[in-house]
Amino acid sequence: MIRWKKLATLQRIFPPKLGIKIVLWKHLDPDQSQALKDALTLQNVKVILAEIFNLTNVEDLREAILLSLYTYTLQYARDEDFTIEKLSAYFSIVKDSHEYCTETSFMNLDETFAFFKDLLLCHSVYVQLDLVLDYIGEPESMTDLVDPRISETKGSQVTDECIDKENELVKITEKEEAKKYLRKIIINVLQEKIREIKLSVKEKLKQSEEMVNNKLGSAGYRDDRKKSLKMNKHHRK
Numbered sequence: 001m002i003r004w005k006k007l008a009t010l011q012r013i014f015p016p017k018l019g020i021k022i023v024l025w026k027h028l029d030p031d032q033s034q035a036l037k038d039a040l041t042l043q044n045v046k047v048i049l050a051e052i053f054n055l056t057n058v059e060d061l062r063e064a065i066l067l068s069l070y071t072y073t074l075q076y077a078r079d080e081d082f083t084i085e086k087l088s089a090y091f092s093i094v095k096d097s098h099e100y101c102t103e104t105s106f107m108n109l110d111e112t113f114a115f116f117k118d119l120l121l122c123h124s125v126y127v128q129l130d131l132v133l134d135y136i137g138e139p140e141s142m143t144d145l146v147d148p149r150i151s152e153t154k155g156s157q158v159t160d161e162c163i164d165k166e167n168e169l170v171k172i173t174e175k176e177e178a179k180k181y182l183r184k185i186i187i188n189v190l191q192e193k194i195r196e197i198k199l200s201v202k203e204k205l206k207q208s209e210e211m212v213n214n215k216l217g218s219a220g221y222r223d224d225r226k227k228s229l230k231m232n233k234h235h236r237k
Contacts, residue, residue: 022122026096027095028087033087033088036087037084053066070095074091076090089123093116097115100115116201120201
């Protein structure tokens with residue numbers, strides 16, 4: 001009995017790990033996404049979201065915070081001119097990450113960020129480099145290029161042919177080197193873009209957290225949370 005109580009306590013403290021999967025159309029279907037994209041004003045977006053998720057009680061602080069989160073999430077998607085597919089997936093990523101973060105009353109930002117990052121990478125585009133490599137084999141030796149039946153009077157002609165073949169091999173080698181260099185540049189650019197996206201996501205997540213904390217603080221949620229933490233520490237002792 002005591003073991004089951006400890007297990008239940010750990011489940012309340014640490015949120016369970018969720019499997020990462022595609023969330024396209026999970027919370028917003030194509031018609032809803034199109035309606036939100038075509039809404040004339042941000043207030044119209046807010047009204048549509050309130051109807052979809054039944055967040056109509058303006059006096060409920062929790063519903064007001066959720067509605068603000070969903071509205072500003074859609075504002076970003078509209079500002080970036082997302083397609084309805086991107087809009088639906090992006091909204092579900094933010095919504096699922098928020099629900100994962102608030103699943104317990106303890107700070108689990110590291111787990112939430114890891115969950116958010118995995119969701120984001122799962123829906124990122126994998127770019128396949130448009131490079132084609134052809135294997136031409138080993139170059140023929142100079143002795144193979146010279147026909148022993150060719151007379152000495154045609155020696156100069158054979159020499160010119162050898163030089164032409166050598167020039168062709170040099171050109172092919174230069175092309176291969178250029179492809180390798182181009183591939184290196186593309187990989188470096190993609191890696192830099194990924195780093196920028198990670199930093200941008202981390203900064204926006206931090207700003208969102210500060211905004212939510214400010215709203216919760218203004219509603220007196222922080223004082224209640226401190227009391228809850230003190231009670232938990234007292235029970236542990």
